[in-house]
Amino acid sequence: MRPWRDWAREPGRYDRGDPDGGDVSDSAQANGARRRPGGAATIYDVAELAGVNPSTVSRALGKPGRVSAATEARVRAAAEQLHFRMNPMARALPTGRTNTLALVVADITNPVIFGIVRGAEQAASAAGCTLVVAESQESGEAEGTVVDRLMPGVDGIVLATTRLASERITDIAGRTPVVLINRAVDGVPSVLPDVATGVRELVGHLAGLGHTSLAYLSGPTTSWVSERRWEALLDEAERLELGLVEIGPNPPTIEGGVAAYRRALASRATAVLAFNDLMAIGFMQEAARNGVVVPDALSVAGFDDIFGSELISPALTTVRAPLVLAGQLSVQRLLRRIEGDETDAAGEQLLGTELVVRGSTAPPPS
């Protein structure tokens, strides 16, 4: 019996109990993995089995070269035999590192998110981190609450398409590492689509087809990207001397696209650009219901190239954004920040976009 083992086993007042005072071998023997009631094996169990001190187990399993090869082998074997898994909570306490990252999104059901989630999950698990996903349901209020709740339990946060005010974001970024997706805030690292280029390509495509008056279905006022797309559109429209109207704000959903239909039609624009594909799809569905043929009577385009954009008929012309990549990069940058690497401190990382021309755009009716 090891002295430290005795201490740990001694029934204190707050001992979860083991009525038979010390010998747990009966049930332990049978199961092999369940030494303590309700719990898994600990480094103490492993240490006992391997005949070493718990701290040695910690070292053997943690750092590679800190113990002798022979000891490490013994410890590994014992850990294996007991199905030992390190308790991340217990580890988090002394180290302050939880190896957990949070991804906060506005709306989980928006397909734009899927790519981001997948990329983030991949990058996180590749780094041995756990990813918690939370949804703010398009509400800045709810998002703040979510972030507050998550903060103490994670090493850092990726805010994707956040609806938070800039000051709030700065504040949060001051307390914990943060990376933004689809939003730029001074002093906070972010991963963004290259809005200007994407808009330029799309408007160029439309102008090339002969369109001279455009309508933009904007997203929520809280959407930074929607605002930026609008600004870029204004620049391009001015440069190419095209007519342009903004219709919105709208919810960034299918319903938002449906709701904007009449106003867009009333604008007499010959091409409608939606803030995102979801809105473009809703708009096209409503057009179809009203007997307006896309693209013959009206061209429609979106942004993001979500799942479904090539399914709808006609397939949607859109500006593809590398969503999976955005998820991956944001997590990688977050991890770098957590490691204390401040080299890319507050930069905006622009992701190239790609114009995908499909069936929903054509020359305007003559």
Next chain:
Amino acid sequence: MRPWRDWAREPGRYDRGDPDGGDVSDSAQANGARRRPGGAATIYDVAELAGVNPSTVSRALGKPGRVSAATEARVRAAAEQLHFRMNPMARALPTGRTNTLALVVADITNPVIFGIVRGAEQAASAAGCTLVVAESQESGEAEGTVVDRLMPGVDGIVLATTRLASERITDIAGRTPVVLINRAVDGVPSVLPDVATGVRELVGHLAGLGHTSLAYLSGPTTSWVSERRWEALLDEAERLELGLVEIGPNPPTIEGGVAAYRRALASRATAVLAFNDLMAIGFMQEAARNGVVVPDALSVAGFDDIFGSELISPALTTVRAPLVLAGQLSVQRLLRRIEGDETDAAGEQLLGTELVVRGSTAPPPS
């Protein structure tokens, strides 16, 4: 300076029978300079400010009526003032409860998952729990690893469309609370679509249109639901005296549907039922590329009613499953299990499905 604060700093705990009398205050001081990484307050800080013992803070913030109203108010005010957030890791250690649930899915990018994730996230956050999402990428191997890694850090696990072997699932369920979605295993609670009814409705619909030979595009052999659908199809085909062939196994993806195209066509079946909508969509896309008109030349149907099924042209006839509900219910059942409620111990919970007839099914060519 509060006495308890001093005592907390004094050598205690493991320091049995060997009081070195030396003070640890130097290192304590050094640490005290920068409190917690991130500067967050602890219950000690709150207690100091409120002029009470840390344990009182714990009680005041934890259980409602365990302290006097006056004390509770003082504690709450102090906590507020310090922006105190309870450290979930520290709390998890003595309680064994992490208030974290895991959702493990085969493929995050499969739209079937979206509804499940959303429902699970809603139910979890409604219960004050954090949801970690992990992906097994359709590999049972990877799924086992993921589960092992997650287990010590969560209170329970929802396995959605798991690719694990039954014994492995039973084993996991023996170590931690588990609820299954789209999979039944003896002794483990599960949430399932009512396969038999859904299949009966769909086959009835097809038979009513005049189809007499059906082809089933099966999913992976590891997919429990795919197997069940096949069995139910066999029953129905037999009962209605219809021809039926199985084509597969296939990956449960768009590519899987594309790949199965030629074999399905060769079967001369007039109606093709895919294991899921994704495969049905892939199949329809390939049919379109080959000039085969759906539903005139061939009827196609799927299962799940994912986002995109009503977008594709013709819109897909499918058996809708209440995915969001499945996510919610599974988390609710998991929580009940975690609370120790064994009443619904190992039941299969069947969710009603709904036949959604759209444009992809029609009478067979005469």
Next chain:
DNA sequence: TTGTAAGCGTTATCAC
């Protein structure tokens, strides 16, 4: 290289 023991922030048990 390995053992010793303090400490992470919280809860639970006991004593007053």
Next chain:
DNA sequence: GTGATAACGCTTACAA
């Protein structure tokens, strides 16, 4: 009702 303190499982100086 509140204070005191061991314990949760792990890491990490410091000692040996």
